[in-house]
Amino acid sequence: xxQPAAAQATKPVEWSMATPWAGGxxxxxxxxxxxxxxxxxxxxxxxxxxxxxGTLGSALKVTETVQSGIAEVGHNWPAYDWGIxxxxxxxxxxxxxxxxxxxxxxLYNYGGADLxxxxxxxxxxxxxxxxxxxxxxxxxxxxxxxxxxEDYKGMxxxxxxxxxxxxxxxxxxxxxxxxxEVFPALERKxxxxxxxxxxxxxxxxxxxxxxxxxxxxxxxxxxxxxxCMFNKDAWAKLSDKDKGLIELAGKxxxxxxxxxxAKEDLAGYAFLKSQPGVEFVELDESFIEAxxxxxxxxxxxxxxxxxxxxxxxxHQRAFQASIKDWSKFRLPIGAAQ
Amino acid sequence: xxxxxKLEVVTDIAAFIGILIVVPLILSMVYEVxxxxxxxxxxxxxxxxxxxxxxxxxxxxxAYALKVRQHVTVDVLHGALPPRLKAAVNIVGYCFxxxxxxxxxxxxxxxxxxxxxxxxGSGQSAWxxxxxxxxxxxxIGFAIFLLQTLIEFTKNWIALIANDxxxx
Amino acid sequence: MTGLxxxxxxxxxxxxxxxxxxxxxxMSVALIFGVLRFGDAAVAQFVSKxxxxxxxxxxxxxxxxxxMGALLERSGIASRLFDAIxxxxxxxxxxxxxxxxxMCTVFAAATGITGATETVVGMxxxxxxxxxxxxxxxxxxxxxxxxxxxxxxPPSITVVVLAPVADIPVGDLFAGIMFPGLIxxxxxxxxxxxxxxxxxxxxxxxxxxxxxxxxxxxxxRITAIAMLPPVFLIFAVLGTIxxxxxxxxxxxxxxxxxxxxxxxxxxxxxxxxxxxxLYRTLSITAMILLIxxxxxxxAGVFYASGGMVAIQKLLAEYGLAGWPAIGLILFLxxxxxxxxxxxxxxxxxxxxxIPLVKLYGIDPLWFSVLFLVILQTSYLTPPMxxxxxxxxxxxxxSITLMHMYxxxxxxxxxxxxxxxxxxxxxxxxxxxxxxxxxx
Ligand code: NA
Ligand code: NA
Numbered sequence: 001x002x003q004p005a006a007a008q009a010t011k012p013v014e015w016s017m018a019t020p021w022a023g024g025x026x027x028x029x030x031x032x033x034x035x036x037x038x039x040x041x042x043x044x045x046x047x048x049x050x051x052x053x054g055t056l057g058s059a060l061k062v063t064e065t066v067q068s069g070i071a072e073v074g075h076n077w078p079a080y081d082w083g084i085x086x087x088x089x090x091x092x093x094x095x096x097x098x099x100x101x102x103x104x105x106x107l108y109n110y111g112g113a114d115l116x117x118x119x120x121x122x123x124x125x126x127x128x129x130x131x132x133x134x135x136x137x138x139x140x141x142x143x144x145x146x147x148x149x150e151d152y153k154g155m156x157x158x159x160x161x162x163x164x165x166x167x168x169x170x171x172x173x174x175x176x177x178x179x180x181e182v183f184p185a186l187e188r189k190x191x192x193x194x195x196x197x198x199x200x201x202x203x204x205x206x207x208x209x210x211x212x213x214x215x216x217x218x219x220x221x222x223x224x225x226x227x228c229m230f231n232k233d234a235w236a237k238l239s240d241k242d243k244g245l246i247e248l249a250g251k252x253x254x255x256x257x258x259x260x261x262a263k264e265d266l267a268g269y270a271f272l273k274s275q276p277g278v279e280f281v282e283l284d285e286s287f288i289e290a291x292x293x294x295x296x297x298x299x300x301x302x303x304x305x306x307x308x309x310x311x312x313x314x315h316q317r318a319f320q321a322s323i324k325d326w327s328k329f330r331l332p333i334g335a336a337q
Numbered sequence: 338x339x340x341x342x343k344l345e346v347v348t349d350i351a352a353f354i355g356i357l358i359v360v361p362l363i364l365s366m367v368y369e370v371x372x373x374x375x376x377x378x379x380x381x382x383x384x385x386x387x388x389x390x391x392x393x394x395x396x397x398x399x400a401y402a403l404k405v406r407q408h409v410t411v412d413v414l415h416g417a418l419p420p421r422l423k424a425a426v427n428i429v430g431y432c433f434x435x436x437x438x439x440x441x442x443x444x445x446x447x448x449x450x451x452x453x454x455x456x457x458g459s460g461q462s463a464w465x466x467x468x469x470x471x472x473x474x475x476x477i478g479f480a481i482f483l484l485q486t487l488i489e490f491t492k493n494w495i496a497l498i499a500n501d502x503x504x505x
Numbered sequence: 506m507t508g509l510x511x512x513x514x515x516x517x518x519x520x521x522x523x524x525x526x527x528x529x530x531x532m533s534v535a536l537i538f539g540v541l542r543f544g545d546a547a548v549a550q551f552v553s554k555x556x557x558x559x560x561x562x563x564x565x566x567x568x569x570x571x572x573m574g575a576l577l578e579r580s581g582i583a584s585r586l587f588d589a590i591x592x593x594x595x596x597x598x599x600x601x602x603x604x605x606x607x608m609c610t611v612f613a614a615a616t617g618i619t620g621a622t623e624t625v626v627g628m629x630x631x632x633x634x635x636x637x638x639x640x641x642x643x644x645x646x647x648x649x650x651x652x653x654x655x656x657x658x659p660p661s662i663t664v665v666v667l668a669p670v671a672d673i674p675v676g677d678l679f680a681g682i683m684f685p686g687l688i689x690x691x692x693x694x695x696x697x698x699x700x701x702x703x704x705x706x707x708x709x710x711x712x713x714x715x716x717x718x719x720x721x722x723x724x725x726r727i728t729a730i731a732m733l734p735p736v737f738l739i740f741a742v743l744g745t746i747x748x749x750x751x752x753x754x755x756x757x758x759x760x761x762x763x764x765x766x767x768x769x770x771x772x773x774x775x776x777x778x779x780x781x782x783l784y785r786t787l788s789i790t791a792m793i794l795l796i797x798x799x800x801x802x803x804a805g806v807f808y809a810s811g812g813m814v815a816i817q818k819l820l821a822e823y824g825l826a827g828w829p830a831i832g833l834i835l836f837l838x839x840x841x842x843x844x845x846x847x848x849x850x851x852x853x854x855x856x857x858x859i860p861l862v863k864l865y866g867i868d869p870l871w872f873s874v875l876f877l878v879i880l881q882t883s884y885l886t887p888p889m890x891x892x893x894x895x896x897x898x899x900x901x902x903s904i905t906l907m908h909m910y911x912x913x914x915x916x917x918x919x920x921x922x923x924x925x926x927x928x929x930x931x932x933x934x935x936x937x938x939x940x941x942x943x944x
Contacts, residue, residue: 388565413906448556
């Protein structure tokens with residue numbers, strides 16, 4: 001029998017993947033691992049070469065690079081497209097958002113991933129597959145301890161994206177600077193504090209060597225997700241079977257990044273804890289409450305101006321409401337000693 | 338050659354705008370330092386205006402740098418050529434370069450229009466200004482640069498045909 | 506597809522050798538090969554490069570430092586400064602060149618951008634060295650080599666990009682390049698003194714005149730007036746960084762602002778001088794940034810059309826292990842440094858190199874320092890030497906390209922000696938980070 005065209009085996013392709021990462025685990029166990037899994041699962045029919053930040057297109061404009069076809073594939077954090085459409089913040093992770101476990105649940109069992117795909121297809125004209133889960137970040141490396149909102153007010157902090165706006169609403173002075181200036185600026189106390197990544201990445205960057213206080217938990221970024229995006233003409237060349245396998249590879253990378261970052265962060269945290277002269281400081285519950293309130297207020301404001309933002313935000317909020325009983329019958333993480 | 342000189346006025350005007358931007362670039366950064374250090378009040382605009390002014394100086398200076406022969410060459414061979422041959426080599430070079438600049442100018446126009454239609458912000462800071470006006474500067478800069486490359490091409494053409502190498 | 510990328514280099518050499526401006530050559534070759542690879546989509550990549558370069562805040566330091574140099578030059582402050590340096594160093598062989606290298610070292614500590622140190626010190630020092638009839642090869646070598654210190658003396662953008670890719674804390678790597686940078690600077694000084702002693706015609710001494718008989722007190726007075734304010738200015742730039750007032754880019758603005766004030770203090774300020782300095786700033790900035798843009802377009806097409814994969818395959822296929830593999834990587838880095846911009850070389854080479862380095866039990870910090878020294882050497886090595894292109898933009902036309910090509914050679918030797926020292930004595934790179942940051 002004659003097979004329909006889409007079901008035929010894909011002609012082998014060799015594609016380029018643009019990423020915003022110069023190195024570190026987002027490149028290694030995020031982007032590169034996804035490429036490797038796709039190669040294995042499609043038995044070599046889809047080979048993806050991963051390119052570091054800025055080699056193919058602009059580092060933070062992966063979506064444009066994929067839209068134009070310079071790269072057939074991209075690995076991206078959707079919130080980087082924040083200047084074009086803030087909806088990416090809801091999918092990428094933000095201060096009013098979800099923890100890693102909640103994220104997986106929302107994406108795969110409550111329709112979050114489908115909504116994401118729909119948004120990208122409509123607004124950006126690319127096909128996306130969620131392909132990585134982000135860790136809870138460290139709130140700040142700082143030169144002074146921060147517990148309450150009072151402590152935070154007037155601090156000069158380096159941050160970016162949506163949190164820069166919300167932190168300003170909370171009374172911090174946000175300083176904008178290029179990524180390459182962040183380390184020396186913290187070292188010389190141009191700023192009082194910075195946010196970067198989770199314990200694993202921050203340990204390698206060495207921020208604890210130049211600033212005494214490490215403030216947790218990372219309420220500005222409890223978790224988030226990465227997307228693997230495909231140019232739509234390139235995607236159309238794939239067989240249905242390979243499209244399905246790529247979806248699966250995305251799911252598997254999400255799972256592997258979840259457990260991978262968690263392991264690295266636990267090791268990073270233990271190392272940081274063991275360093276003399278480093279002090280961990282926990283934010284007050286009142287600070288965390290205030291930050292959430294400010295985040296929701298910020299999101300309500302965005303919803304007025306952007307229909308897609310409103311749709312994604314309300315979807316995520318409804319999910320949050322629906323799982324409020326989760327903690328009632330579940331043991332907290334790491335409870336058994 | 339007279340009409341070429343007239344056309345070059347466009348380049349001169351761009352250069353004049355370019356030099357006017359250097360002073361505010363200095364002042365805005367110094368203001369940011371003082372405001373942040375003395376008043377603990379960093380501005381929300383200094384960073385983005387900083388790169389925009391830097392970029393504008395670049396854009397408005399490209400054509401002028403060509404006009405005053407600032408773009409660096411390796412002239413070991415080139416310098417020893419007779420004038421007409423030199424002009425011929427330059428013409429060959431411009432045959433590749435002019436399409437490049439023309440195409441970029443056209444594509445940057447599209448880049449600007451897209452930003453305008455989508456009301457895109459810069460996405461670089463909480464200020465997040467509309468980015469199309471800045472992209473318009475990129476278009477204008479490259480358009481003027483294109484004009485100057487065409488002028489240079491014509492000068493070389495004249496040198497080749499009329500054997501008058503005074504302008505290359 | 507992979508083979509195509511490798512043809513870009515000979516094509517570039519042809520364009521450049523014919524005398525087409527460097528930036529135009531880079532862009533034209535990128536266009537030809539970009540269209541072959543992507544067709545119509547090529548221009549999208551070029552647009553993204555224009556966007557990248559023109560929105561790069563860090564590059565703001567270029568017009569600011571160039572303006573500072575141009576203003577001090579046009580106002581005569583620079584020449585008074587170097588007259589004062591000459592007053593003290595005229596018995597020292599190559600005194601002005603020594604002053605220039607020291608100034609480069611100080612400036613390198615204030616900026617991390619390639620090209621910035623070289624342009625600003627070059628503008629200040631070249632007229633003075635020309636005035637005292639220094640050998641043009643010596644002038645060229647001094648400025649190119651001194652300028653190249655900007656990458657190896659912290660802060661340095663290249664290092665900030667390299668560190669996370671190599672999984673090394675930025676602070677450790679900054680500390681690691683400190684001694685190699687200073688050793689290199691010291692070797693440059695040693696060469697200048699040595700060469701000018703052996704061959705005094707390189708830096709001729711003025712015949713003694715009545716003017717030389719001025720009293721010590723008078724000498725001090727001249728120095729205080731001509732030298733201290735500009736020196737104070739340079740240290741103010743550094744100071745704002747060290748005290749945590751300003752980031753390096755902002756410090757450049759502080760320096761530019763300070764040089765305007767200095768013109769007022771010396772009563773040298775007038776509009777026509779300001780206008781000249783501004784026009785010079787405009788054309789030099791545009792020239793440097795257009796090379797940066799051309800380089801990044803060239804590199805983008807090179808990588809996208811299989812250049813990166815070709816390099817990776819090359820390394821994998823030879824199946825080298827241990828030092829031969831590392832040596833090959835460092836050699837490729839040197840070759841790549843001829844044309845590709847420093848940061849993109851880091852992003853391509855380091856991810857391949859670091860796993861190998863760790864596999865062979867070599868200290869990644871030490872390797873990274875060796876890598877940086879090589880990168881810097883290739884930045885200076887003819888024929889495709891960015892250091893020389895920047896010098897061309899600011900040097901008078903009586904200094905020819907051949908002067909420059911010949912002039913940099915002894916300084917390249919000094920860089921190779923530095924490389925050898927760091928190779929033989931890894932502590933040069935690793936001791937300071939251990940002291941400051943512990944293990
Ligand atoms: Na430096
Ligand atoms: Na070179």
